[in-house]
Amino acid sequence: MLPLGECCCNYEVVAPGVRDGHRAHIPVSAFLIRLSDDSLVLVDTGMSRLHVADPELTWRGSPSENALVPTMRPEDSLLFRLAQLEVAPQDIDYVVNTHLHFDHAGNNDLLGGAKFFVQRAQYEQAKDNPSFPNQYWNLPSLSYELLDGKARLFDAIDLFPTPGHCEGHQSVAVDLSETGTVMICGDAVYCQDNYDHDSWGGQADPVLARESALMLASVAAERQAMMIYGHDIAQQRTLRLAPGASYR
Numbered sequence: 001m002l003p004l005g006e007c008c009c010n011y012e013v014v015a016p017g018v019r020d021g022h023r024a025h026i027p028v029s030a031f032l033i034r035l036s037d038d039s040l041v042l043v044d045t046g047m048s049r050l051h052v053a054d055p056e057l058t059w060r061g062s063p064s065e066n067a068l069v070p071t072m073r074p075e076d077s078l079l080f081r082l083a084q085l086e087v088a089p090q091d092i093d094y095v096v097n098t099h100l101h102f103d104h105a106g107n108n109d110l111l112g113g114a115k116f117f118v119q120r121a122q123y124e125q126a127k128d129n130p131s132f133p134n135q136y137w138n139l140p141s142l143s144y145e146l147l148d149g150k151a152r153l154f155d156a157i158d159l160f161p162t163p164g165h166c167e168g169h170q171s172v173a174v175d176l177s178e179t180g181t182v183m184i185c186g187d188a189v190y191c192q193d194n195y196d197h198d199s200w201g202g203q204a205d206p207v208l209a210r211e212s213a214l215m216l217a218s219v220a221a222e223r224q225a226m227m228i229y230g231h232d233i234a235q236q237r238t239l240r241l242a243p244g245a246s247y248r
């Protein structure tokens with residue numbers, strides 16, 4: 001896991017009814033997978049590195065300006081994290097975007113050599129939609145393969161449509177040789193509080209999001225997979241980070 005900074009927001013953005021009014025720093029991350037043939041897959045790309053110098057870059061002048069404030073140290077940029085692993089952006093062969101929000105696709109622009117996997121429903125929703133800032137991902141230099149539902153990649157990665165956070169959101173099950181299966185939920189589940197308090201009102205379509213999250217939990221139980229939530233600081237502090245990486 002590559003820790004890529006934090007986003008400062010009210011806790012009800014992720015789990016309404018649990019700690020309303022509390023200002024929270026929610027973590028943003030990406031995941032780097034090396035396949036057995038040595039090719040590299042990145043799951044999500046974090047917030048744009050440009051937020052290190054200008055936290056308000058994306059949302060200045062919009063209703064989200066104070067609601068979502070990126071907090072990034074220089075070492076929280078994807079470029080820096082990859083360099084710590086001696087990986088250059090052009091070494092990334094594939095990218096899976098769970099979805100195209102600014103904190104999950106913010107460095108797609110760096111990865112022109114990769115093939116991107118996105119659900120078609122998400123691509124269509126996000127295109128020319130200011131809620132999914134297009135400058136980071138909707139570029140002629142990037143090549144997207146659009147998926148229609150479940151998919152299996154490289155005999156090791158299963159993609160599950162988990163709509164509710166947005167249309168065509170997808171979660172990613174990765175079979176690891178050492179530790180079994182890991183389920184990267186993306187924003188289908190923000191944090192453990194969503195399950196513990198049955199709190200889904202932070203999602204665009206709470207009813208659909210709840211269905212998707214319950215489906216994911218049952219797939220994870222069946223496969224004895226560890227679930228990694230999208231923005232859970234308590235959980236992320238327990239996970240194995242990429243060598244050299246650290247939290248604030």
Ligand SMILES: [Zn+2]
Pocket residue numbers: 101103104187230231
């Ligand atoms: Zn997110």
